[in-house]
Amino acid sequence: MKRQLKKVTSVCLGAILAASLTACGGNSAQQEPAVSAPVQNEQTTEEQKATESMESQASADVQESLWDLSGEITITAWNSSYTAIVEGADRFMEMHPEAKITVEQVADNTKLFTQLTTGTGVPDIMQFQNRDDLTAFDKYAGSFLDISDLMAKYEKDLVPAVIPLLKDGDTWLAAPWDVAPAMLFYRTDIFEECGVNPEDIKTWDDYIEAGKVINEKTNGKTKIMGFDYNGTSSFDMPLIIFYEQGGSFFDESGNVQFNSDAVTTAFGIFQKMIDEDIAMNLPNEWTDRITALANDSLCTVPYGVWFAGTLKENLADQAGKWSCIPLPAVEEGGNNQVNSGGSTVMVSSSTKYPELCKGFIEWFFLSTEGSRINMEVSTLFDAYMPAYTDESYTKTDEYFGMSPAALAAQLCEEIPDLPFPAYFTDIGQIFQSDAVGPVFVDGKDMDSVLTEATDKAQKQLEFLRNE
Incomplete structure (x- = not known):
């Protein structure tokens, strides 16, 4: 066409x-008002065009x-x-x-x-x-x-x-x-009805506590988090907490390291959300998320600023019911700036x-x-x-x-360097298929899963580098 x-x-x-x-x-270079002109706070349409x-x-x-x-x-x-x-x-x-x-x-x-x-x-x-x-x-x-x-x-x-x-x-x-720059998009009406103050959410532990309140007040109808437990359609949600800690799939020598503190911390937080029954599984994360947001089954999304456009395009009838705050941090006072x-x-x-x-x-x-x-x-x-x-x-x-x-502009100057060295996507696909589902769906031992996935990804990395 x-x-x-x-x-x-x-x-x-x-x-x-x-x-x-x-x-x-x-x-x-901002425009200065003309000194001799009467005070005029806004330009006319014609002035703006000029x-x-x-x-x-x-x-x-x-x-x-x-x-x-x-x-x-x-x-x-x-x-x-x-x-x-x-x-x-x-x-x-x-x-x-x-x-x-x-x-x-x-x-x-x-x-x-x-x-x-x-x-x-x-x-x-x-x-x-x-x-x-x-x-x-x-x-x-x-x-x-x-x-x-x-x-x-x-x-x-x-x-x-x-x-x-x-x-x-x-x-x-x-x-x-x-x-x-990532932020927490949340439903203002649901938070208000459940008595949750968004300003109190400073850490992921605070976020989990807020989720428990919302779960109780809505009789289990509304969850605070949704993601693909199997990782097949997306693993963006765990990555947000991973990146927040400055995590990388590679160590300083350029070798694969899935079994890092940043990964185990992120996985631990999401496992706790599942255990506390405040998360919902979204097998097809993108479309299932939109559906869950539309029927009030999900009330927050931690994502990049671009998600604002997604909400407006797909959920126009919810105008006036959404706002944004900075992401929670792993620890109070810790970094909460992430690129997504x-x-x-x-x-x-x-x-x-x-x-x-x-x-x-x-x-x-x-x-x-x-x-x-x-x-x-x-x-x-x-x-x-x-x-x-x-x-x-x-x-x-x-x-x-x-x-x-404007919020995103405040959340981008201290984002950790983006950990995307050569062949990141190829290695990430192994993490997605061999680490996420085995932990969150199959309930396998996290350390064993991450070690096995690391070994597999390292072999693939060596192959790609020598190709």
Whole structure:
């Protein structure tokens, strides 16, 4: 299917990406009110349009002074990211008629991996899940353009945790798109009816106690946690507590270590939730979660800021019944900042138009104007921190009675470095299949399960490294 959006051509290559790929807006220079003018707290619509027009022109002028923006490029993106970048490409071409940008919608990167392997048909700019970046650098070495001349000057403006995923050694091979600071989404009406004060939830033990109260007050109808006990459809929930502790599937020597304190602590907390009957099993975690939320069987979800858009899209009738608070910590006063999702973009080393690629990346991913488009069109929380004072990030979202994006902006500066070394996804799949279900469903000894899964994953890692 093709559709023309002004000047941008969009090609649908697949179904909407699964939820695991769903998965971070004022000007960095704020406007000062004119001293001679009467006090006026809000700009008129016309003034806002004029301001945005000036910002667009300023961006265009800057780009023209740095990059040759003529040429024709193709970009691949998925799901809501696709919707946002279509709008961004359209606006960019209005400013730069000498540029032609085609945006292709993909369901995932299956086709891209084949293109990178064969070296044919590779798009000029391609979206990756940030967890796959370092694997791509290793597996497809030489396939990506060095964009250090663009990225190095923006390092101070980026969410610190994502920076290690953008570089191969000292060379910048990727630019960040969205990040996903995690928070606790909760049903305000259910909490109030059950007499639970969300401000009292500081630790996961507090969370468990709140769940017991809700379970009792609702006669077992409403649970505070839901996840796939078998891990087949997702293991995102245990990973949140794992990451909160700075956990990694690899030790300092680069060997697999599933049997770490971070894993056993996370598993222990979730086992306690099951034992206390405050959790529910979601065999198909994504769709079953939406169903459980719709019928009031589930009342909280700890997830990345992007989940705000999921709630609004799927549960519009619950507007005004949701809010967000920071995640509980393992220990009182401990870290409660976690990233849960996010993506990046890379440029093909074989592109004929590297300047156009870098110019578009700078405007769309490394400016307040581009971040505003991402937030307003697709509720994507960009990794470009100067945008976080923009009204698109700070204004109250009526669905929540607050701004999830503004909360996310407070929860991203101390996120532990993202533990996604090369082949993380491959090793994670073994953890998902060989560790989660055997512990939570089969009731096997945790230490034995984690040791066996570690041995299996280590053999697979050695195979991949020598492939």
